[in-house]
Amino acid sequence: MGVFTPLFLLAMILHRNSQKRIYLNNAIYFITFKTKDNYPYFKEQIFCDLFVEELKLCMKIKQFTLYAFNVLCEHIHLMLQPTGKYNYSQIVQFIKRHTSRNINILTLPEGEFGQIRLHDNTMDKCVKEYRKIFIDKYRINQFTIPTFQWQHSFYDHIIRNEMDFQRHWQYISYNHLKHGLPENWKYTSLNFEYNKALFNHYHNLL
Numbered sequence: 001m002g003v004f005t006p007l008f009l010l011a012m013i014l015h016r017n018s019q020k021r022i023y024l025n026n027a028i029y030f031i032t033f034k035t036k037d038n039y040p041y042f043k044e045q046i047f048c049d050l051f052v053e054e055l056k057l058c059m060k061i062k063q064f065t066l067y068a069f070n071v072l073c074e075h076i077h078l079m080l081q082p083t084g085k086y087n088y089s090q091i092v093q094f095i096k097r098h099t100s101r102n103i104n105i106l107t108l109p110e111g112e113f114g115q116i117r118l119h120d121n122t123m124d125k126c127v128k129e130y131r132k133i134f135i136d137k138y139r140i141n142q143f144t145i146p147t148f149q150w151q152h153s154f155y156d157h158i159i160r161n162e163m164d165f166q167r168h169w170q171y172i173s174y175n176h177l178k179h180g181l182p183e184n185w186k187y188t189s190l191n192f193e194y195n196k197a198l199f200n201h202y203h204n205l206l
Contacts, residue, residue, distance in 0.1 A: 050102060
């Protein structure tokens, strides 16, 4: 059976006219979430690198297929399909919670950083590594970046059909150009090897 069943399409129509989240098996979602007050935290590429690491970790833990993403200066675009027991709200919550925590750890004054308990796992090792890069760049206590926060909610759209998929894939993948970022912007799924394979995987679902 294809992804776009009559029940799926009916739910999509209802979802389009509602603020409520609708969770459907095999649905693919376009998602956008923003930083608080549109602060351009992700002009700092150290934060972009950390976000991508968090995204990869979340894929493993929360079980979803990622078709496209783009990290812009003050917002994130994703196109994903939950494949396990977690819905897309839980996935977004995980990403937002962990990225805000770990970005704020990077920017802590040295005295406060010493009170943070980091574990000997892959992500916390990554945080320590990026913390060192950040301090080497800005020096201890010599930066004025405000506490990282996300806007509370997020926007979502259920992908309706193949044309809708292709339109949103293009929009996400090349969105950095719209915002004046370099053509070879590093933080888009265009630059990740699995991107083409995922795009082909989608067509096999139809």
